[in-house]
Amino acid sequence: MAVTMDWLSREKMTRAWRWAIPLIVVIVALDQLSKAWVLATPEFRALECLDVLTRCGRIELSPVMDFSMTWNRGVSFGAMQADGMARWVLFGLISVIAVGFTIWLLRAERKTTALALALVVGGAVGNLIDRFIFGAVVDFIDFQGPWFGLDLFGWPVGFPWIFNIADAAISIGAIFLLVDQLLVGRKRAG
Numbered sequence: 001m002a003v004t005m006d007w008l009s010r011e012k013m014t015r016a017w018r019w020a021i022p023l024i025v026v027i028v029a030l031d032q033l034s035k036a037w038v039l040a041t042p043e044f045r046a047l048e049c050l051d052v053l054t055r056c057g058r059i060e061l062s063p064v065m066d067f068s069m070t071w072n073r074g075v076s077f078g079a080m081q082a083d084g085m086a087r088w089v090l091f092g093l094i095s096v097i098a099v100g101f102t103i104w105l106l107r108a109e110r111k112t113t114a115l116a117l118a119l120v121v122g123g124a125v126g127n128l129i130d131r132f133i134f135g136a137v138v139d140f141i142d143f144q145g146p147w148f149g150l151d152l153f154g155w156p157v158g159f160p161w162i163f164n165i166a167d168a169a170i171s172i173g174a175i176f177l178l179v180d181q182l183l184v185g186r187k188r189a190g
Contacts, residue, residue, distance in 0.1 A: 016114035020105055023115075027122025031165040032129060035138040044069035050134060058142075059098045065143055070162050073138035091131050098124040103116025110181040126166030139164050 039046045041059075046069050049056035056069035098121050105117040130137040143159035150157040163171075 014108055014114070016108045016111065017106050020108075020114045020118040024122040024125065026080065027119065027166070027169045028126045028129070031123070031126030031169070034140075034165050035082040035126075035130065038067070038138055038140045044140070046138065050136065064158075065141070067140045068142035068162050070139045071134070072139045072162075073136045091128065094124055094128055094131075098128065098139055110180065110184070112176060116173045116176035116180055119169045119176065121173075123166035123169035123171075126164075126169070137164065137166075139167070141165075141168075142187075 030104055038044050041057075044057040044060055045054065046056065048054045049069065050071055052071075056066040056071070058066055060066050076178075093108070101117050101121050101124070105121060108114040127137045139162045141164060142162045144156070183186060
């Protein structure tokens with residue numbers, strides 16, 4: 001009895017991969033170029049602060065946005081921090097999810113689904129490269145604020161996380177995927 005892999009046969013693949021795969025490459029390239037700039041900029045002390053005892057650097061840009069180097073040993077927005085062997089477990093888990101999403105992308109029938117999956121996969125690959133090389137992900141885009149000096153009940157108003165281009169792609173892709181799947185469910189029910 002032969003095992004077939006018809007779940008990835010040419011008949012089941014759609015044309016979305018023709019533009020989605022290049023989009024993944026662009027996301028990974030932009031993400032890695034931006035992180036290379038951070039790693040090469042002396043003010044960030046990026047490689048020195050890979051040691052958790054050394055403080056990373058920061059470049060103040062405006063009251064709304066700064067570039068603040070930080071190493072994220074977890075997934076998006078610092079969830080699930082992992083070091084040592086847990087780092088490789090997390091790497092493997094994210095890799096399996098990225099492969100699954102890529103297979104889904106190759107079979108995506110709607111452009112919105114393919115776009116969402118390309119954003120998520122591109123972001124995941126960008127962060128996986130960092131995790132493989134450094135054991136952590138370079139995060140540097142900082143909207144923490146306080147925005148224009150505003151505060152709410154004594155707390156500065158701003159975005160509480162530092163992130164990177166890959167995280168932004170993953171987040172936007174996840175929102176698109178959620179909306180896409182909700183709309184499909186509505187169309188099927190109605």
